[in-house]
Amino acid sequence: MSEVVFEIKDLYAFYDDHCALQNVNLKIREKRVTAIMGPSGCGKSTLLRCLNRLNDLIPGFSLKGQILFRGQDIYRIRDLTEYRRRVTMVFQKPNPFPMSIFDNVAYGLRIHGITKKSILREKVEHALRMAALWDEVKEKLKKPAVQLSGGQQQRLCIARALALEPDVLLLDEPTSALDPIATMKIERLLEELAQQYTVVIVTHSMGQALRISDEVVFLYEGRLIEYGETSSIAKTPRHEVTKQFLTGKIG
Amino acid sequence: MRWTLRILSYGVFLAMLFVLVSIVVSGLPYLFRPGFFTAWPKRAMSEGGIFPMLVGSLMLMGLVFAISIPVGLVGTIFLSELAPRRLSMLLQSLAATMNSVPSIVYGVFGLALFCVKLGFGTSLLSASLALSTMSIPFFMNSAVEFLRAVPKELREGVISLGASKFQSTLMVLRASRNGILTSLMLTLGRAFSETAPILVTGAVFYSTKLPDKLTDPVMTLPTSIYAIVMNLGERSQWMARGMASLMVLIMIFIYSVVQLTRRNKRE
Amino acid sequence: MMKKTISFLFVLLTSLAAVAVAAALFAIVFFIFSESIRAIREVGFGLFSPNWYPVWETEPEFGIGTMLLNSLILAVWTSVWVWILGLGVAIYLHRYASNRERELMLRILEYASGIPSVVLGLFGVLILGNLFLRLGAWSAQNFLNASIVLSILTLPFMVSLTFQSLEKVPRQLVEGAISLGAKDFAVIQVELKHAAPGIVNAMLSVFNRIFGETMIVLMVAGGANMLVGSFLDPVRPLTATLGSEIGEVAAGSLHYSVLFFIAFLVLSGCLILNVLTNRITRRLERWIKG
Numbered sequence A: 001m002s003e004v005v006f007e008i009k010d011l012y013a014f015y016d017d018h019c020a021l022q023n024v025n026l027k028i029r030e031k032r033v034t035a036i037m038g039p040s041g042c043g044k045s046t047l048l049r050c051l052n053r054l055n056d057l058i059p060g061f062s063l064k065g066q067i068l069f070r071g072q073d074i075y076r077i078r079d080l081t082e083y084r085r086r087v088t089m090v091f092q093k094p095n096p097f098p099m100s101i102f103d104n105v106a107y108g109l110r111i112h113g114i115t116k117k118s119i120l121r122e123k124v125e126h127a128l129r130m131a132a133l134w135d136e137v138k139e140k141l142k143k144p145a146v147q148l149s150g151g152q153q154q155r156l157c158i159a160r161a162l163a164l165e166p167d168v169l170l171l172d173e174p175t176s177a178l179d180p181i182a183t184m185k186i187e188r189l190l191e192e193l194a195q196q197y198t199v200v201i202v203t204h205s206m207g208q209a210l211r212i213s214d215e216v217v218f219l220y221e222g223r224l225i226e227y228g229e230t231s232s233i234a235k236t237p238r239h240e241v242t243k244q245f246l247t248g249k250i251g
Numbered sequence B: 001m002r003w004t005l006r007i008l009s010y011g012v013f014l015a016m017l018f019v020l021v022s023i024v025v026s027g028l029p030y031l032f033r034p035g036f037f038t039a040w041p042k043r044a045m046s047e048g049g050i051f052p053m054l055v056g057s058l059m060l061m062g063l064v065f066a067i068s069i070p071v072g073l074v075g076t077i078f079l080s081e082l083a084p085r086r087l088s089m090l091l092q093s094l095a096a097t098m099n100s101v102p103s104i105v106y107g108v109f110g111l112a113l114f115c116v117k118l119g120f121g122t123s124l125l126s127a128s129l130a131l132s133t134m135s136i137p138f139f140m141n142s143a144v145e146f147l148r149a150v151p152k153e154l155r156e157g158v159i160s161l162g163a164s165k166f167q168s169t170l171m172v173l174r175a176s177r178n179g180i181l182t183s184l185m186l187t188l189g190r191a192f193s194e195t196a197p198i199l200v201t202g203a204v205f206y207s208t209k210l211p212d213k214l215t216d217p218v219m220t221l222p223t224s225i226y227a228i229v230m231n232l233g234e235r236s237q238w239m240a241r242g243m244a245s246l247m248v249l250i251m252i253f254i255y256s257v258v259q260l261t262r263r264n265k266r267e
Numbered sequence C: 001m002m003k004k005t006i007s008f009l010f011v012l013l014t015s016l017a018a019v020a021v022a023a024a025l026f027a028i029v030f031f032i033f034s035e036s037i038r039a040i041r042e043v044g045f046g047l048f049s050p051n052w053y054p055v056w057e058t059e060p061e062f063g064i065g066t067m068l069l070n071s072l073i074l075a076v077w078t079s080v081w082v083w084i085l086g087l088g089v090a091i092y093l094h095r096y097a098s099n100r101e102r103e104l105m106l107r108i109l110e111y112a113s114g115i116p117s118v119v120l121g122l123f124g125v126l127i128l129g130n131l132f133l134r135l136g137a138w139s140a141q142n143f144l145n146a147s148i149v150l151s152i153l154t155l156p157f158m159v160s161l162t163f164q165s166l167e168k169v170p171r172q173l174v175e176g177a178i179s180l181g182a183k184d185f186a187v188i189q190v191e192l193k194h195a196a197p198g199i200v201n202a203m204l205s206v207f208n209r210i211f212g213e214t215m216i217v218l219m220v221a222g223g224a225n226m227l228v229g230s231f232l233d234p235v236r237p238l239t240a241t242l243g244s245e246i247g248e249v250a251a252g253s254l255h256y257s258v259l260f261f262i263a264f265l266v267l268s269g270c271l272i273l274n275v276l277t278n279r280i281t282r283r284l285e286r287w288i289k290g
């Protein structure tokens, strides 16, 4: 068994009075792909965003319980900048910054204090290669990123996160806004990345979870209802809701 | 229904066109008189050019910009990026209220506070402070909409990479730069075309020199148009027409820039 | 540590700028009111008498009654025209105009909205005024002239605000009405109902701008302190007196204070109108929701 990266203990999350997560207990392991699944509105994004402490930005959000990152309580972390470098996030809708392709990937590096041109160039190229985007953009690094197609933009966002050489990569339905071919490219990319990184991905599609994840977490109305090896859950779901989800009755 | 409205609309449209064209055309020839932009007015403004008014207006605009853009931008950032929602709404509605306050009130306020209480007198400084009091909320009211229109995904994207609030704000400004340019141009246009506040706080009708310190009074384009039309005879009117034409052309230029930025954004 | 300080300064600075704006509004109200206290104390109800002889040596009179009435009559009369014309043009642009027509008209209207008011004043005096004289009016500057120029000032504004609120009416509503067999007129009614808050806002803003406009009435209205009896009478609204006399009066005199009282009236009118606008639009929004 590999090492535990995240340990979530008795987690409750609230938007004002609305309880979005209830009593979630979960361990996320190193260098594996964990998929978070469930019908929409069940709290998948909320859970994922807690891991990056992105919900801190939402007024009225509060949280009970503990999230340990390699043993350390993340809500006690002072230096969020460094923490978010190690645990980065990719969003549902591609959100390239209004700057050139190169600057997009270099942005994270620059805010973490890397300014030397040669190093930047090297790291940007490396990240773009890992995101399987280099060959498509190497000729037009100075072009605005918004000119890329949706799938390319999403891979650019992944490259942007990878450039920081993170420990964990969080992805919130990264393919739901993309066409099947772009989706396939990204899935293949994620499989590659799983050898080096811990990946947590929210997905809506059972097929995607089966194809790329090692472990799967089912949420339903804010509660964790099932959690384990993807293959075994797919074969023998224990919970009624999971069964319905697998057979496409809920989705 | 359709035809009544069509006739009405064409009527209004032609009337507006007539106003624009007649103002521009009636002053256009004078813009090409030798020395119109570079000479001082002579013989009760019946000869010469508009050099001191032009420079006076430019100085005033420069000062107004130097005061109101930094303050306005920083205030806008507070409204859209930092303030809690309630406070932000409250401040914005105050700014909107200030926008609807008639400009003469800013003049009178400037007179009481800057000219009299603070002792700056009728001066370039008083006029630019009075105009800035008016321009700052105008700018904020316009710019804050553009900052708010930046999708929250962009802010979250920046933050999720470990950026600080300051860095995410820079990104928001970058994303809304077209909108900010639009607000800048509109503020410029508003400040440039206002007359009443300057008339009360900083303008002289005639001066033999340019202001060389901030507490000197100043001649400007709009106040000189007013002075000529109201106080001087037939023989000086050409100069007012020339200045009016120039002002309208400048405003058309400003609005063209605004329209272009708007179109760029749509594409 | 460094970072903490920077972010603290950042928040402090920005909040100061925003709060300064709020403070400015209160400062304006405060200053203008405090300067007009003397007038209220010494002239009292005489302020609303009809006679204005502020520089008469022996027995100066500070009655703004006539000017206030003239201001109100001019503003109401002009607003009604601008409302009707503006609404008509906006409906045409929204429903019937071809794309090219709409683009062209909106563009010209936007340029027209940029004409400085002092330039419109010049237009009123030199161009319209001459026309009036040629048509036999006894004064080039008069009520009608001022009313026309004020309409030119505010029409573009009325059209664009009304047009925008009509464009914001959700498509489905209109399509729903059409699919039920509604005729043109009924469709417009549906749209007007849903755009009502925006339109009322536009109407009150137009009134506010006309009531507070200074340069145009100063130049074009004629300046006679008598109650308007016909369209060709020269008149003097409140703001014209304020604009022409405040620059020449000695600071601190009673006359100065009375002029500040006028400014205070204009300002209060504007603030009351603002509150009213908010109230009405909120009520209309509730009415639309049903």
Ligand SMILES: Nc1ncnc2c1ncn2[C@@H]1O[C@H](COP(=O)(O)OP(=O)(O)O)[C@@H](O)[C@H]1O
Pocket: A015, A018, A020, A038, A039, A040, A041, A042, A043, A044, A045, A046, A047, A058
């Ligand atoms: N910013 C927010 N403010 C208030 N409620 C929210 C917010 N974001 C999400 N919610 C609520 O929290 C619940 C979970 O949302 P989310 O985590 O986005 O679900 P999922 O990603 O599984 O679709 C939903 O009921 C949603 O309405």
Ligand SMILES: [Mg+2]
Pocket: A044, A045
């Ligand atoms: Mg979600």
